[in-house]
Amino acid sequence: MDGTLDTSGVPAPLSVTTDLHAAHESAPISRIVAEVAATFPGERITLGEMAEFFGDRAFGLLILLLCLPSLLPGMASVFGTPMLILGVQMGMGRRNPKLPGFIARQSVKRTDLLRLATASSKWISKIERYVKPRPGWFTSAAGDKLVGWITVYVAIMLILPGPGTNGPPAFGNIVMALGVVEADNRTIGLGVALSIAGCAFATAVLGFICWLAIQALGWVI
Incomplete structure (x- = not known):
């Protein structure tokens, strides 16, 4: 992804067959990304x-795709708002996302999407080897809601500016989203722990910056 979201286009009508959905519901993430890129030329x-x-x-795949650029400096705020909306909907118990028009019209480059399934994203394939369906509490409806609200917390940390505060929450959310996609209770749990730790770190840094700003203001006044 290049950090730019084009809002000029309107989502094209889509007719995906039941067989195609059944084929990709259990497919690895890298193969699904390749299928999407091939479906929309x-x-x-x-x-x-x-x-x-x-x-x-x-939910899992969109959060994953939106979170990946957040690991890069200056990119997080661009994708934070869509993540925030997805997180709220997931936290409220929706099974499928309903994106507002201005979000649904935002787009990513097809070539950037393809990189997620090719050489530049081999690490995704490596991670997939250890991620597999494992039922448990985190894969339940209550677990989905928890993931949603943690995603909201992560999105807020990504939107707020702060030195070094984007990477830790984003990485945890990526792991969490991978677990959601593959219905892996263990991976989701690990992602939850990493996300909470990353958000706690980001909150502490932002709180310290605010404290310094208040102290500096006091010295000036």
Whole structure:
């Protein structure tokens, strides 16, 4: 992803067959990303198109795709708002995301999406080797809601500016989203722990910055 979201296009009508959904519901993430890129041959693919294509796995996959650029400096705030909306909907118990028009029309480059399934993202394939369906509390409806609200917390940390505060929460959320996609209770639990730790670190840094600002203001006044 290049950090720019094009809002000029309107999501194209989509007709995905039941067989296609059944085929990708259990497919590895890298293969699903490749399928999406092949299904939409245009230069850019809208978030609305991806949400409809991903079906029941839309929350996890969209959060994953939005979180990856957040590991890069200066990119987090661009993708924080869509993540925030997805997190709220997931936290409220929705099974499929319903994106507002201005979010659904936002798009990513098809070439950037393809990189997630090729050489530049081999680490995803490596992680997938250890991620597999494992039922448990975190894969339940209550677990989904917890993941949603933690995603909201992560999104807020990504939106707020702070030195070094984007990477730790984003990494934890990526692990958590991988677990959601593959219904892996163990991976979700690990991601929850990493996300909470990352958000606690980011909150502490931002709180310290605010304290310094208040102290500096007091010295000036």
